[in-house]
Amino acid sequence: MNIYDISKQAGVSIATVSRVLNGSPNVKPATRRKVMDIIEQYGYIPNAFARGLGLDTMNSIGIMCADSSDLYLAKAVYYIETNLRKSGYNCILICSGYEHRNKEEALSRLLSQRVDAVIMVGSNYVEPEIKDNRYIMSAASQTPVFLLNAELDCPNVFCTMCDDFKATRSAAAALLNSGVTDILYLYNSRSYSGMRKLSGYQSAYHMSGLPLSNDLMQFFDGSREDISGVCHFLCDLREQGLVFHAVLAAEDMLAVGAIKYARINRIAIPDELSVIGYNNSLLTACSDPEITSIDNKLETLCSQLVRTCIGVLNGEDMPPKVIYSAELVHKGTTRLREQRQDQ
């Protein structure tokens, strides 16, 4: 069934069928009804490829993320897809993994599908070395690119992010302010936002005037789901003599590992050890006590990103960078004096 068949059955031209299909006002109601009847009778669906060819768009947007099964990225994908669909766009999802080569391949795949835009979910798409981001800039010359939680200054690239630097600085400052001077910073990613978080932590020390030992910044080089690995990692540090009375984690999963570490070593939380996670995800509710965590407003970020995206596609003038502030959500793993809000 195509538009010709319908037009024949309805006794009109294909132009009229097309008008009916696209809700043009220039159709006599009687004609419209007649055509609609035939369409429904045959269950006719217009060919999206032909339409795409003519209009040069299929209203689809590419979503790249390293791993859609990651708790955080999965939420982002969900929010983005849901919002985009409300605006009539379909989402082509590609899980690129964390390796550079595969990211490039994923991107070129989306471009060859002629998506209207590309959304890169997660800070891991912007890399420290400028040349490694060339592929993004090159893509942006054809198709608008939207980054979630990453920053790249380039025409046609739009960034929506949370101020991770300020977030960890505030959190670390709150811990320092509560009297803890030895905060272990635990991280597992050296992505753009990963480094920003680390800087925030360092900045809090600098601001407080307290000395900061390199040993207090520990990189966990294991799988993103290896909670007991994190636990053992911390146990090892303790055995090696490292002393810390707080853990500031770059991800909730690391914080969960810290909780297990504390339980195994009979360290009381929060009295002997404070723990702060990042993302305020479901994991914070799993452990006992629930974990104080930094909420980076993922849902807000995503809906803003989509708003920017739709605006750009509609030819509106949109800000290339939108930055939100995170919020420290106090739960059971901290006992902070007061929530210090620094600029």
Add this chain to the structure above:
Amino acid sequence: MNIYDISKQAGVSIATVSRVLNGSPNVKPATRRKVMDIIEQYGYIPNAFARGLGLDTMNSIGIMCADSSDLYLAKAVYYIETNLRKSGYNCILICSGYEHRNKEEALSRLLSQRVDAVIMVGSNYVEPEIKDNRYIMSAASQTPVFLLNAELDCPNVFCTMCDDFKATRSAAAALLNSGVTDILYLYNSRSYSGMRKLSGYQSAYHMSGLPLSNDLMQFFDGSREDISGVCHFLCDLREQGLVFHAVLAAEDMLAVGAIKYARINRIAIPDELSVIGYNNSLLTACSDPEITSIDNKLETLCSQLVRTCIGVLNGEDMPPKVIYSAELVHKGTTRLREQRQDQ
């Protein structure tokens, strides 16, 4: 830039360019090189819409899932996308939510995009009432449909699933066999597979000859992430006088709630309370002790589903139903006599 421009620049016909593009062997190496040079020089990418129109496919497959941010569904989506991409297919993702109307809308959206196949992830797509599954059957008359963890007997519908009935029956039997006679069955979904799990639990009681009280089957009617809600729910049951020495949960998240319940009420695990979850997800590793859980081999299921899908698209004869067995993974929340393997 289109194929005509390239052909002009290279001094050949579009047919030759097309041959080069599609790797036809009938091209003189020198010609191929000449054409390739021009293509690369201009960064030409063939128009996917035009190609789609001619070939009547853009090699894309629709993936429906209720909520891609759900821990379990997210993993499934990840595995499926990754496998499909290896076979050259792109994935259009739609998060339909759990309401019937929205599921129908999502499906028709995919069909109008002319996807080559539709994959429905999660048991919630098949509903108890036959008429509610009509939309799937109707879709299947145009496009092959693949169900993960659901069963529907209909031409052009292919099911890949885990035997949930047997899984919960085995788990319940193991608990009964270890001497616990009052197992609380905790569930939060009445989907197809949800009911199968419940039946398995009941069957274990029947087989053992022990009486089964209705009070031991409890439906938690809260959010899928409301762990403390589950905890309170159990506390309420306890206060109402319900006695149980094991919890068999239809989802890991419910099991986590049970762990918190036990901790609050100072109930020792596994000595006074055994807990078994379902899915063997990351959540089982978050709590302390780690949760014994039923592993339904999600990764295996997904790769089998994709294999079936590719087979069908290649015109091969494929089994309409593939059923795997789950496996009980023993961790810290049970102390079972021995792992009883019943058929």
Add this chain to the structure above:
DNA sequence: TTGTACGCGTTATCAT
């Protein structure tokens, strides 16, 4: 080995 010409099913422009 290469080229010509047509078909794919729309939308949009221009008549009428």
Add this chain to the structure above:
DNA sequence: ATGATAACGCGTACAA
């Protein structure tokens, strides 16, 4: 209000 027809850019059968 409606119809005829030209694009859109590709793959491919057929001819050379």
